[in-house]
Amino acid sequence: MKRTAKVVSLALGLCCSFLLVSCSQAASTNSSFTESPLPGGGIQIPHNERIHLSTDQQWISSEGHLSDLIRLQWTGDRAKPAISWANEKGEDKTAIISHEKANNAEQHDHKHLSIETTMSPTGKNAGELFTRFEVPYDVDTAEIRTHSSNFNVMDGILRVAGEPDTNRDLQFSKSEQGNVTTPRWGIRADSASEGGGNAGSNLQIVRYSDSGEVMDSPLYISRSNGNVGVGASDPQTKLDVDDNSVRIRQSFTPASSTSxxxxxxxxxDEKYVYVCVAPNTWKRTELSSW
Known part of the structure; x- marks a missing residue:
């Protein structure tokens, strides 16, 4: 009870202090709070006045997260508290929004924070704010998504890291209704243990079934020696093919043994198999039917 009273008292004190300072600033500049001209109205702080918030509190749940100097709360079922940025014409151009449910009651619950920007002014949805980046909440592992966006890393590194003995995957998936994704291909640094000598964390191309289950790794590269396995997970040579044939599609006939x-x-070709045994030195063996 004492703690609750302390929090309420502190909150009221902060609000009063803010109003007193703002009013003092407004008086000193011969300005006052006015009605916002933007759609929806609201209170407008005097032009070019700044709000300075500071705290010495920590982000501790048991104490009420007292360091959250700005708290936006929704009190309606489909309300969406937002921070938005408008251009000189008062048109919203970007926004950060957090909400539980979609505007359309028939859609699944969103439960995410989203960063939104407007669509092309000449496109189908001209000027409409659209989610570009979303981070869901109420989940142990957040499925972070981008929409209608390209992701570029300029002069830096795109890194997929993980604990020892875990797979680190970059997946290519099929998207379905309700933001459901089903993997089709994956590039994986596998969970093979790193025991020294550059061993472990080998590279795989992973193939998935229609239901999203791993089928196999058609391409495997050993980190310790660079050996490449085609269908082989333990390649013993620079190219190790786990199959009963290798195909060279195009025929070629060296003009001479010194080509x-x-x-x-x-x-x-139709008559011979040719092998280059030294620079510009070919030998051949004749082919015959049986």
Whole structure:
């Protein structure tokens, strides 16, 4: 009870102090509070006057989060407290909004904070504020989303980090109604333990089924030696294919045994298989039917 009285007293004191200071400033500048000319009206602080808020409190739940110097609260079922920015014509251009439910009662609950900006002035929804970035609440893991946006990292790093022995994934997914997403492909630094010698945290391309379940990793790269596995999760050579054939689609016939070539190149035509055994040095073996 004493704590509640202290909080109420402090809140009233802050409000009174703010009003006294604002009124004093208004008097000193020969100005006063007026009705806002923006849509919806409201109280307008004298032009070019600033609000300075400060605190020595901590963000502690048991004490009522006393350091939240601005608190916006919704008191209606579909109310949406917001902070918005308007241009010189009074038109809203950007906003930060937090709310529980959508305007349309038929839509699922939003339960998120959103950063919104206007759509193109020449587009279908000209001037309409649209969610570009949203962070949900009441969840242990927030599914942060962007909408109709491109994400650019300029002169920096886009990083996916994680604890040891965990997968770190970048997924490409299919979106469905209600913001449901189902993975199709993933780029993964896997959970293989890092035991020294550059081992562990190997790179995989992960393939998912229609239901979003992992099917396999068709491409695997070992971090310790750079070996690449196609369908193989433990590649033993620079290219290790876990299948019974490898296809070279295009035929090629070296003009002569000294045609330009790099050691290790392989080619074929209807009569021969060619192997470049040294720079510009080819050998061939004849093909026959059986």
């Amino acid at each position: 330009p070539g790099v050691q290790g190149e392989v080619a074929w």
